[in-house]
Amino acid sequence: MTQPDQRPTVTITVDGAALRAREGEMLTTALARHGLLRLRRSPNAGTPRGAFCHMGVCQECALHVDGAIRQACLTPVSAGMAVERRGVL
Amino acid sequence: MTHDVIVLGAGPAGANAALAAAEAGLKVVLFEQQPAAGGQVWRAPLPGLRMPSSPEKDSGDALRARLAASAVEIRFGRTVWSVGQHFRVDAVGPGGNEHAEAPRLIAATGAHERVVPFPGWTLPGVIGLAAATVLLKSHGALPGTRVVVAGCGPLLAVVAAGILKAGGTVAAIADLAGPGDWLKALPALASQPRLLMRGAAWALKIGGARIPVHFRHGVRAADGGEAIEQVRLAPVDAAGGFSAGPEITLAADALCVGHGLVPGAEIPRLFRTAQTFDRRRGGFIPRLDACGRTSLNGLYACGDGVGIRGALVAEAAGRLAGLASAHDAGALSADAFAAAAGQARARIAQARAFSDAMAEMMALRPAQVAAIPPETVVCRCEDVTRADIEAAHADGARDLNQLKQFTRCGMGPCQGRFCGDVAGELLAAKVGSREAVGAFTARPPLRPVPLADLMGAFDYADIPIPAPAPL
Numbered sequence: 001m002t003q004p005d006q007r008p009t010v011t012i013t014v015d016g017a018a019l020r021a022r023e024g025e026m027l028t029t030a031l032a033r034h035g036l037l038r039l040r041r042s043p044n045a046g047t048p049r050g051a052f053c054h055m056g057v058c059q060e061c062a063l064h065v066d067g068a069i070r071q072a073c074l075t076p077v078s079a080g081m082a083v084e085r086r087g088v089l
Numbered sequence: 090m091t092h093d094v095i096v097l098g099a100g101p102a103g104a105n106a107a108l109a110a111a112e113a114g115l116k117v118v119l120f121e122q123q124p125a126a127g128g129q130v131w132r133a134p135l136p137g138l139r140m141p142s143s144p145e146k147d148s149g150d151a152l153r154a155r156l157a158a159s160a161v162e163i164r165f166g167r168t169v170w171s172v173g174q175h176f177r178v179d180a181v182g183p184g185g186n187e188h189a190e191a192p193r194l195i196a197a198t199g200a201h202e203r204v205v206p207f208p209g210w211t212l213p214g215v216i217g218l219a220a221a222t223v224l225l226k227s228h229g230a231l232p233g234t235r236v237v238v239a240g241c242g243p244l245l246a247v248v249a250a251g252i253l254k255a256g257g258t259v260a261a262i263a264d265l266a267g268p269g270d271w272l273k274a275l276p277a278l279a280s281q282p283r284l285l286m287r288g289a290a291w292a293l294k295i296g297g298a299r300i301p302v303h304f305r306h307g308v309r310a311a312d313g314g315e316a317i318e319q320v321r322l323a324p325v326d327a328a329g330g331f332s333a334g335p336e337i338t339l340a341a342d343a344l345c346v347g348h349g350l351v352p353g354a355e356i357p358r359l360f361r362t363a364q365t366f367d368r369r370r371g372g373f374i375p376r377l378d379a380c381g382r383t384s385l386n387g388l389y390a391c392g393d394g395v396g397i398r399g400a401l402v403a404e405a406a407g408r409l410a411g412l413a414s415a416h417d418a419g420a421l422s423a424d425a426f427a428a429a430a431g432q433a434r435a436r437i438a439q440a441r442a443f444s445d446a447m448a449e450m451m452a453l454r455p456a457q458v459a460a461i462p463p464e465t466v467v468c469r470c471e472d473v474t475r476a477d478i479e480a481a482h483a484d485g486a487r488d489l490n491q492l493k494q495f496t497r498c499g500m501g502p503c504q505g506r507f508c509g510d511v512a513g514e515l516l517a518a519k520v521g522s523r524e525a526v527g528a529f530t531a532r533p534p535l536r537p538v539p540l541a542d543l544m545g546a547f548d549y550a551d552i553p554i555p556a557p558a559p560l
Contacts, residue, residue, distance in 0.1 A: 005229070007137040024137050029230040037213035037316045044472040048315045050213025052469075052507075054220035054228075055129060056122055056168075057201045057353075059502035059537060060469065069539050073223075074122070076135070 010079035023079060027072040028054065028061055031083075039063050039072060039085055092118045092162075092191040094414045095178050097169055097356065100128020101400045102392025102407035103197030104152050106381075107161045109411025109429075110195075113420045118162045118189050120169050120180055126153050128199055128392075129219055130400045132227040140229060141254075144287060148400070170534040172356055176387065181538045185545040193387045193414045196356035197407060200371065200393035201506050203349045204240075205457045206465050206475075209311030210346070218244040218347030225251040232257075233343025237320040239263040239308045240347040242451035243288065248345050250291035253298050260339045262295065263306040263322045265329055265348070265457070266450060277446035281401070284443065307457065309336055311344050320344050329454030349451030351510050353394045358531040360385050366523045369445070369452050370396030372510050373528045380430060381410030382417075389414055397451060398444040405436040458514045467515070468508035470501020478512055482519045488527045489513055502537050505529040 007022040014036065021030035028051045031039070038048040039061050051061040054073045061072040064084040072083075092115075096107040099121035107119040119126075125133035131149030134140040156163060167180035167187075176194040180187055202217035204210060216224075216232055218240055224230045225248070235258050238249045249259050278285045295302065309323040309331065320341050324334035350371055357375035358364065363384040364373050374396040375383050381391045391410040392403040409430055416426040461467070463476035473496045481495035489505075489512065492498050498512050499505030505512075509529050517523045 005138070022137075024135060026135065026228050026230075029224070029228050032230070039213070042211070042469070042472050045466070047211055047466075047472070048213055049211060049469075050316070051216065052220065053202060053217055054223040055201070056536075057503060057506055058469070062502065068541055076124075 010077065012077060012079070012081040012083060014083045015085055021077045024076050027065070027070075027075045027077055027081075027083065030077050031072065090191055091189045092116045093418055093420075094118075094193040094195060094411075095120070095176060095189050095191045096161075096195045096197060096411075097172075097178070098128070098197035098199055098392065098394070099123070099126035099156070099163065099165075100197060100199050100392060100403065101130060101148075101152065102199075102394075102403040102410075103128075103195065104156055105404050105407035106195045106197055106389070106391060106411035106414070108155060108159055109408045110415050111159050111161045113412070113415030115415055115418055115420055116162075117160070118164065118191070119156075120167045120178065120189075121163070121165050122168055124165050126156050126163070126165075128400075128403075129223065132223060134227055134229065138229045140226070144283075145226065168536050168538060170536050170538045172359060172533070172535070181542045186543050193389070193418060194356075195381075195389040195391065195407075195410050195414060196394060197390070197392040197403075197410075198353045198356060198394040200350035200352050200397060202347050203351045203371070203453065203510055204346055204507070205348045205453070205511055206461050206467050207308045207310055208462060208465050209313065209317070210308075211466055211469055212311055212313050212317045213315065214313070214317035214342055215311050215344045215346065218242075218248050218345050219350070221248045221345040222251065225255060229255075231255055232345050233341065234258060235260050235341050236343040236345060237261055237263065237322075237339055237341045238345050239306075239320070239322070241265040241454075242347070242349055243447055244347055246288060246291040246295065249300060250294040253294055253300075259295075259298070259300045260320075260341050261301040261303060261322070261337070263303045263308065265305070265307055265325055265454065267305045267327070270450065274446040274450060277442040281440065281443040284401075303337060306337070307331065308344070308346055317342060317344055326456070328456035330456035330460045348457065349453060350393060350397050351506070352396055353506070354390070355531040355535055357383050357385075357388065357390050357395070358528060359533070359535070360388055362388065364528070367396060368523075369448050370398070371448070371452070372513075373523075379409075379434065380413035381406060382413060387417075397448045399440070399447055401440040402437050402444050405433040405440070409433040409437075453510060453514060455514060455518070458511055459518065461511075461515075467512055468496075468498040468501065468505075470503050470508075471497040471499075473498040473508070473512075475515060478515050479519070482516060486516070487520055488525065489516065489529050490527065492516055493529060499529045504536075
C-alpha cells in the first residue's frame with residue numbers, strides 16, 4: 001500500500017474553477033481524482049478523449065496549461081497553475 | 090562536437106549504454122523525457138511519493154544510483170524532437186531548445202503500447218496496460234475504483250496484482266491466451282527462476298483475492314457516454330478471433346487493456362537504416378550487428394526500441410552498444426572490448442528463452458485485427474475507421490504512406506505510433522505482406538513541440554538585423 005502522501009496541497013484552476021491538488025503530482029492524476037477524465041474531444045468526430053498512454057506518446061491528454069499546450073501526463077502540478085480544456089468541451 | 094557519444098533514453102538499455110561508454114572514458118550526454126532514469130519498466134516514483142519496495146523499484150533505484158555516481162551528463166525532462174546528420178540532437182527542455190553534437194549516437198527509445206481497436210476504446214477511462222503500470226509504479230494512483238484488466242502477456246498479472254496491492258478493486262481479468270498457452274511457456278519461464286517466482290507471487294495475489302480470470306476472452310466493446318461505464322467480454326479462439334459463446338458484461342469505471350508492445354524504432358528509421366519485419370519482436374525493427382550497430386556508421390540502437398525482448402536483455406544489449414561505441418571511438422582496446430562484450434552476450438543468451446516466450450505471448454494476433462468492426466476507429470488522432478482504411482485500399486492505396494495520404498491515418502499528433510501497426514496489418518491483409526505495406530516514414534519533429542518552446546523569450550532588440558547592402 002502506498003504510504004501517506006507528504007506533498008503539500010495547493011490550489012489550481014481548471015476552466016476557471018478552483019481545484020485542490022497535491023504539489024508535484026501529475027496533472028492527469030489530480031484531474032481524475034476530481035472526476036475529470038474527459039480532457040478533450042477528437043478534432044474530427046468530436047468524441048470524448050482522456051489520458052490513454054500515460055507516458056507522453058499518444059497526446060490524448062493535451063490541454064492548455066498557463067496558455068501553452070501541454071501533455072497532462074508529463075506535467076507536474078504547481079500552485080496557481082491555470083488549466084484550460086479549451087475549445088474541446 | 091560537444092560530446093563523444095549521445096544516448097537517447099535512460100531506461101535499462103540507454104542507461105547501461107551511457108554507463109559503459111562513460112566508464113571507457115568517453116564524454117557522454119544522456120537525454121531522457123522523464124524526470125528520472127529507469128524507463129517504463131523501472132520507473133521512479135514521483136518526487137515526494139514514498140512507494141513500497143518491489144524488485145522493479147529496487148532495480149531502478151540501483152540503476153539511478155549508478156548513473157548519479159557516474160561521469161554521464163544527464164539531461165532529464167527533455168523531449169528530443171530532431172536528430173540530424175553527423176548526429177546533432179535538438180531537444181526541448183525546461184530552458185527551451187538545446188542541442189548536442191557527437192560523432193556517435195545510441196538510440197534506446199523503448200517501446201509503446203499496442204492496443205488492437207474495439208468499439209469504445211477511445212472513451213476516457215480506457216487506458217493501456219503499460220499506462221496502468223505507470224500509474225501504479227510512479228504516480229501512486231489507481232486507474233479507477235472498479236477496473237477490468239484485459240489483453241495478453243505478463244502485464245495482465247503485473248497490473249491486476251499491482252491494483253490489488255494498492256488497495257484497488259479488479260472486476261475481472263480477460264486473457265486472450267488460455268491456461269494451455271501459459272503451460273506451454275512454463276519451461277522457458279522457468280529458465281529465469283527469479284522472474285518465474287515473481288509471476289507466481291502475482292498469480293497468488295490474484296487467486297487469493299478471488300478475481301475472476303476469463304481465459305481465452307477478449308474485449309468486445311467498452312460502453313459509455315462521456316467516459317467508460319461497462320466492458321463487454323467475449324470468448325476468443327486460439328488465433329485471437331471471437332468465437333461463439335456468451336458475452337460477459339461488467340460494470341467498470343476503468344479498463345486497462347494492452348496487446349503487446351511496438352518498438353519505437355523511429356531514429357534508425359529516420360536515417361533509413363536497413364530494417365526487417367519481425368512479428369514476434371513487435372513489428373519493423375532495425376537490422377543490427379551483434380553489438381547493436383545499425384547499417385549507418387556511428388548509429389547504434391538497443392533495448393525494446395529495436396525489438397521486444399524485455400529488461401533483462403535490454404540491460405546487456407545497452408551495455409554492448411555502449412562498449413561498441415567506445416571501441417569504435419578508439420577508447421577501448423580490442424581485447425578489453427572482446428572480454429566485456431562476451432560477458433554481455435552471454436547474459437543475452439541466458440535470457441533468450443524467457444524473453445522469446447514473453448515476446449511470443451505479446452505478438453500481434455492477425456485474427457484479432459480481422460475481427461475489428463468496420464465502423465471502429467483505428468487512428469485515434471484523426472478518427473480514421475477500419476472502413477475508411479479499406480475504402481482507401483479500394484481506391485488504390487497500397488502501402489502505409491499512401492494510406493496516410495489518402496485518409497490522414499497516422500498524420501495526427503501521435504504520429505502513427507498507436508495506429509501504424511494495426512493499420513499496416515489491415516492493409517497487409519489486402520496487399521499480401523507487411524513488408525509490402527512498410528512503415529510510416531519517420532521525419533522530424535519526432536514529437537510535437539510547441540513553437541513557443543522552440544522560440545523561447547526574446548525582445549525585438551535581440552533579433553539580429555543584417556546591415557543593409559551598400560548601394
